[in-house]
Amino acid sequence: MAGKPATAAKAKSPAQLSLTVNGTERRAALADGDMPLVYWLREELGLTGTHLGCGKGECGACTVLIDGQPARSCRTTLGEAAGKVVTTIEGLGTPEAPHPVQAAFVEEQAAQCGFCTPGMVVEGAALLARTAQPDLAEVKEALDGHLCRCGSHQRVLKAVMRAGGRDKS
Template identity: 55%
Template sequence: MPTYSFFVNGSARTVQTRTDDQPLLYVLRNQLGLTGAKFGCGLGQCGACTVLVDGEAVRSCMMPVAAANGRGVTTIEGLGSPDQPHPVQAAFITEQAAQCGYCASGVVMATVALLARKPKATRAEVQAALAGNLCRCGTHQRILRAALRATGTSP
């Protein structure tokens, strides 16, 4: 069985998989118990499985665990806590941007990646960065307001 080592939410982790192409999402959820990233479409089109790999937003359903070997992976569980949420999480709470919550972790992670690159992202930049994250509940406007709030820009 192939063995892979990487850092998940700041902690060194080692996992074994049956195949080299095992999706990172399955390892995170099934082996490491980190269920914040969701299985949505399995095709990298909905964004529910978005995590950060070395600070970059990736679709973990499409990334083989072998590609994460030796790298840093951050999931929604690694951002903040209920007592001290990450600023993006706090903005999403303030704007009540999640309804069912299925897409929320992926949207938050994509927003965190954008704001790490561009802390004062414009409305158009936020819209472009989140275009691939689908929300079936229709909270798009609240999501946009939350992302803009996280930039320090008035929503």
């Protein structure tokens, strides 16, 4: 038609979810909203530090922080995490500047096979964020529900206490 300016058709993008993971905004297809967060973190983002253990939220291996609170990523959907801030074990620290809990786990040799370690470290970091110097009872309560088949629980407790500036007593 003469006299009418040509208009480009706007391309529709598929509906998306948005969330912040380890400080970076990430997007996912709305259709993936029912996917367990742990799968998306591992398979889509390559953040394999978060481990899938029992898949029922009982072992704690998949623990991440969502808006600063510990959450089992096997029982949390991507849709439930939308619009929130997710921190995985990879987002706590770096090899050059580890989070105090990460450093204490190394110093105390708190990991044996290491499968449960990321969830315990993330949970320990959450505890220290809300209680700077927890006592042993508080550490035990925070880590209740984290299962370690190797039996390194005593070293784990000692590591979290160390990170909080206290000796395990």
